[in-house]
Amino acid sequence: MSGDLLMVEGLSKRFAGRGRSVRALDDVSFSIRKGETLGIVGPSGSGKSTLARVLLRLIEPDAGRILIDGEDWRSLSPKALRHRRGDIQMVFQDPLSAFNPRTTIGKAIMDPLRIHAVGKRHSRMAALAELLQRVGLSADMASRRIHEVSGGQRQRVALARALASRPRLVVLDEALSALDVSLRGQMLELLVRLQRDEGISFLFIGHDPAVVRMISHRVAVMDQGRIVETGDADAVFSDPRSDTGKALIAAIPTWR
């Protein structure tokens, strides 16, 4: 067995309707090893979130294979999928829409713990407190609802929820974009620590090349539904080969 946790082959997805047709994924193939982070950068609308949603089985691709630990993820029965859901978690680009507005933050984070049968109630309470602390939130946030916290606090709630079920792969879709720079650094360090301790793999989608470079082993550049370049993170960002990679680096605002 190779060390691949995730292998994706030939994923394609087209959205069509009302005269508007978009090829969101066009023959996308890549793999992620256990304990590895693959960064994804690409222009707005290039298909990054569609890829994430397909991996989570939130939308069906038109074609392609997804293997997790060698197992065909797309052919899992709904029951088997429910059982395995906790293995892959996601932090959504728009956390507000990913939470039930009536549920308290504490309950939203506890639910995956309950569903994946993590411990007894009191140990779940302890796990909740620890998760909140890890993402730099105070315990009293647990009693609030998602629209009663700031944008950056919301993103960290989403991160805590994604980590709750001790997943093997976490898809992070612009998951740190609403954090101030010092918190962003802290969350990057948290992710790397978890990866070292638990061997988690990450698919890290981000618009900021500097942040993606910092946390990724390898990077893929997407454009118009295709992967146009992949390579070691340092190599791609110091000497991009694709026009898209070059343009993304050239447009970083400079100020020093």
Add this chain to the structure above:
Amino acid sequence: MTKVLCSIRDLSVAYPTPTGAQHALKSVSLDIIAGEKLAIIGESGSGKSTLSLALTGLLARQAMVDGVMSWPGLGSAPRAGRDIGIVFQDPGSSLNPVLTIGDQVGEGARRHLGLGRKAARDKAIELLSRVRIPQPEKAAGAYPHQFSGGQQQRIAIAAAIAAGPAVLIADEATSALDTIVQAEIAALLEDLVTNGDMTLIFVTHDIGLAASLADRIAVFRTAELVECGDARSVVNAPRADYTRQLLATHIDLHSPRLVGAADVR
């Protein structure tokens, strides 16, 4: 010549929470200059979005507000949508899921500029193309969920500028945009300020964007304004310790990587 558009004096805002009142702004005083580009940066949870909502008169009903906010530059408090446009931090919440984006973007122009249906639609298509939405004619007939996160942010910007507001407040409006599109949107905002007499207030965590787009930068931490000044001097010679800390943690392409090839199992 500087003309004060909005004067904020000792503004405090607190929210009731199950564990007691939570201060989001504490005694903030700030003058916003007509025609300027003001960046608001700072700590997560320091009150930046609360300030944006207070300026637009859209604070949550339960918020407890104290202090004075006056608009000498406008004569009266601005009407949301007409005199002041806002782009909320979560684009999903700015957009109405059951209206086509053409209708939403055109709505401001219809209601406030008195355009007819057809003219409003043309205006919407023009705005969608200005914010770089591909195939704007076709896109106008589609619904928000059919667009990517960054496209939704840009649609929200188009809707906010449709009525040609005197003031635009953009709360993290480019936070999910790739560097290329962000540069294009920054140029569009710059143009609206320079050629359209607009005042721009934008909240961002991107210090590079703040430094390259703003005239002045205001820095917030734990509900307080810690400093406000000329963008160049805030970035090159910050006065507050907190600003220095913030600048020191900035991540760029030369920051040390946190992972190496050896980590992979």
